[in-house]
Amino acid sequence: MTNSVTEIRRGLKQGKFSSVEITQDYLARIAQHNPALNCFISVTDEIALEQARTADAALASGEAAPLTGVPLAHKDLFCTDGVKTTCASQILDNFIAPYDATIIENFKRDGAVMLGKTNMDEFAMGSSNENSSYGNVANPWNTDYVPGGSSGGSAAAVAAGLTPAATGTDTGGSIRQPAALCGVTGIKPTYGRVSRYGMIAYGSSLDQGGPFARSAEDCALLLQTMSGFDRRDSTSAEQAAPDYSAALGQGIKGLKIGLPKEYFAEGLDARVAGVIETAIDELAKLGAKIVDVSLPNTGLSIPTYYVIAMAECSSNLSRFDGVRFGHRCQDPVDLEDLYKRSRGEGFGAEVKRRIMIGTYALSAGYYDAYYLKAQQLRRMIKQDFQQAFGDVDLILGPTTPETAFKIGAKTDDPVSMYLQDIYTISLNLAGLPGMSLPVGFSDGLPVGMQLIGNYFDEAGLLNAAHSYQQVSDWHLQVPEAFR
Amino acid sequence: MTLKPEDIRNIAHLARLHIDDADIEQYAADLSSILDLVDQMNQVDSSGVAPLSNPLDATQRLRDDEVTESNQRDKFQSIAPDVEQGLYRVPKVIE
Numbered sequence: 281m282t283n284s285v286t287e288i289r290r291g292l293k294q295g296k297f298s299s300v301e302i303t304q305d306y307l308a309r310i311a312q313h314n315p316a317l318n319c320f321i322s323v324t325d326e327i328a329l330e331q332a333r334t335a336d337a338a339l340a341s342g343e344a345a346p347l348t349g350v351p352l353a354h355k356d357l358f359c360t361d362g363v364k365t366t367c368a369s370q371i372l373d374n375f376i377a378p379y380d381a382t383i384i385e386n387f388k389r390d391g392a393v394m395l396g397k398t399n400m401d402e403f404a405m406g407s408s409n410e411n412s413s414y415g416n417v418a419n420p421w422n423t424d425y426v427p428g429g430s431s432g433g434s435a436a437a438v439a440a441g442l443t444p445a446a447t448g449t450d451t452g453g454s455i456r457q458p459a460a461l462c463g464v465t466g467i468k469p470t471y472g473r474v475s476r477y478g479m480i481a482y483g484s485s486l487d488q489g490g491p492f493a494r495s496a497e498d499c500a501l502l503l504q505t506m507s508g509f510d511r512r513d514s515t516s517a518e519q520a521a522p523d524y525s526a527a528l529g530q531g532i533k534g535l536k537i538g539l540p541k542e543y544f545a546e547g548l549d550a551r552v553a554g555v556i557e558t559a560i561d562e563l564a565k566l567g568a569k570i571v572d573v574s575l576p577n578t579g580l581s582i583p584t585y586y587v588i589a590m591a592e593c594s595s596n597l598s599r600f601d602g603v604r605f606g607h608r609c610q611d612p613v614d615l616e617d618l619y620k621r622s623r624g625e626g627f628g629a630e631v632k633r634r635i636m637i638g639t640y641a642l643s644a645g646y647y648d649a650y651y652l653k654a655q656q657l658r659r660m661i662k663q664d665f666q667q668a669f670g671d672v673d674l675i676l677g678p679t680t681p682e683t684a685f686k687i688g689a690k691t692d693d694p695v696s697m698y699l700q701d702i703y704t705i706s707l708n709l710a711g712l713p714g715m716s717l718p719v720g721f722s723d724g725l726p727v728g729m730q731l732i733g734n735y736f737d738e739a740g741l742l743n744a745a746h747s748y749q750q751v752s753d754w755h756l757q758v759p760e761a762f763r
Numbered sequence: 764m765t766l767k768p769e770d771i772r773n774i775a776h777l778a779r780l781h782i783d784d785a786d787i788e789q790y791a792a793d794l795s796s797i798l799d800l801v802d803q804m805n806q807v808d809s810s811g812v813a814p815l816s817n818p819l820d821a822t823q824r825l826r827d828d829e830v831t832e833s834n835q836r837d838k839f840q841s842i843a844p845d846v847e848q849g850l851y852r853v854p855k856v857i858e
Binding site for chain 2: 471605615624625627635643660694698
C-alpha cells in the first residue's frame with residue numbers, strides 16, 4: 281500500500297484500486313494501530329465509505345475532482361457538519377457541529393474522503409499532545425515519546441501510515457513542531473491564506489490551517505484545496521492562490537537562503553544542529569547560496585506570543601458558556617454559577633491557565649504593560665524578518681531545539697514546554713509562512729528542518745522542500761512497527 | 764511577579780471560571796512563573812513603536828449590508844443544553 285497522495289490519485293485514475301478499497305485499507309490500519317497511538321478522537325467509517333463510493337462513481341464517469349477518492353483525516357478543531365467536533369475538550373465532548381468549516385467544504389468539493397477526526401492538545405494549547413482530554417498521543421517512532429503538538433494526532437497518523445495526509449492548525453508551531461517530531465512534512469501558510477471559518481479559534485491573529493503529508497509534493501495538493509479567499513473569514517487574504525504543484529521542480533539553483541544566527545545559538549541540541557548542517561550542505565550542492573542573517577528579537581518571541589495568544593484565547597473562549605452548546609453543569613443555582621462551573625468542569629488545566637493569564641493581561645490597569653507592549657514587540661519581530669527578506673529568498677533553521685521528549689518529561693513545568701516553540705512562534709507573530717520537513721534522525725528520533733518564506737510565498741517553500749526531497753529519502757522513512 | 768491566592772480568585776472570577784480551593788496554590792505558582800517569562804518583554808525599549816494587531820497590517824473588510832444567512836434556529840438549538848419554545852433556558856436572572 282502506498283502512503284503518497286500523489287500515487288493514490290494516480291492509482292485511482294488508472295483504476296489500479298478503488299477509493300472504497302484504499303479507504304478500507306486505511307480504516308483497517310486505524311483499527312489495528314490506533315489503540316497504541318491514540319491518534320483519532322473519532323473514526324468516521326460510515327461517512328468515509330459513503331464518500332468513497334461516491335468518489336468511485338465519479339471516477340467511473342470521468343468527473344473526478346482534484347482529490348476524488350483520496351482518504352485523509354482532519355484535526356478535531358475543524359467543524360464538520362453532523363460530526364462530533366471536540367477540540368479535545370470536555371466542554372465540547374457532546375458538540376455535533378451544525379456546519380462545515382470552509383476547508384472541510386473545500387475538501388468535499390474536491391472529492392476527498394474523511395477517515396476521522398484527529399487528537400490534539402485541548403483547544404490547540406500545547407506542544408506535546410498531553411493536554412488532550414482524550415488521552416495523550418504516542419510518537420510512532422517510539423511510543424514512550426510525545427508526537428509534539430498541538431496537531432499531534434494528525435502528525436502521528438501520517439507518520440504511522442494511518443492516513444496519507446491530514447489537516448492541522450498552527451498558532452505558534454502546532455503544524456511544524458509535530459511534523460518535525462514525527463518525521464513528516466507540514467506547512468503553515470501565510471496568515472490569511474487559508475480560511476479560519478469553522479476552525480475553532482484560539483488566537484485569532486495567529487491561527488492558520490495547513491496540511492501534513494509525507495512530501496512537499498503531497499502538501500502542495502492539499503494546500504491547493506485549502507487555500508483561497510473566503511468572505512466568511514474577516515481576515516482572509518483577497519489573493520488568488522497560485523498553482524502550487526506547477527511551481528514544483530524549478531530547482532533551487534541561485535536561491536539565496538539565510539541562516540539566522542539566533543536559531544543556531546545556545547539552546548539548540550548539538551546533534552540536531554549536526555543533522556541540520558548536513559541538510560544545508562545538500563541544499564548548497566543543489567545550487568542554493570547560503571548566507572548568514574540575523575533576527576535579533578528572536579528571544580522576545582516567546583513572551584510576546586504568550587501575552588497575545590493568551591489574551592486572544594481569553595476572549596475567544598468566552599463563547600463556551602454552557603448556554604447555547606457544549607457542556608452545562610448540573611443544577612446551577614444562578615447564571616454566574618452556571619458559567620463558572622460549566623467552564624470549570626469543561627476546561628482542562630492548561631486552558632484555564634491561559635484563559636487566566638489572558639484575562640489578567642487584559643484587565644484594567646495592565647493592558648498597556650502587557651498587551652500593548654506585546655503588540656509593539658510583535659512589530660519589531662516582524663521588522664526583523666522584513667529586513668532579512670530584503671536580502672534572501674528563504675530563511676532556514678531547525679524546527680525545534682531538540683527531538684521528541686519523553687511523555688511526562690515537561691508536564692510539571694508549563695514554561696519549559698513553551699520554550700519548545702522558540703523557532704516556530706515568531707512566524708505566527710509576523711504572519712509568515714513556514715514548513716517543516718524531515719532531514720534525518722538523532723538517536724532514532726526524527727529531526728525537522730524549518731524553511732521560512734516571505735509573505736504568500738508558499739510556492740517557493742514547497743519548491744525548495746521538493747528539491748531537497750528529490751535527492752533525499754528521509755521523508756519516505758516509516759517506523760518499523762508501522763510498515 | 765508573584766500572584767497571591769486572592770489574585771487567582773479575582774482573575775478566575777473575571778474569567779467566570781470555577782477553580783477548586785485545593786488548586787488555587789498551584790495556579791498561583793504556575794501563573795506567577797508564566798508572568799516571570801512574560802516580564803522578559805521589559806528588557807527591550809519599544810517606546811514609539813506602533814502596535815501590530817493584524818500581522819499583515821490589514822484593516823477590517825466590510826461587506827454589503829445584505830441578508831446572506833438563512834434561519835437555522837431549530838438546527839442550532841438541537842445541540843443546546845436546555846431550550847423551550849425556541850428560547851435558550853438559563854436560571855432565573857431577575858427575581
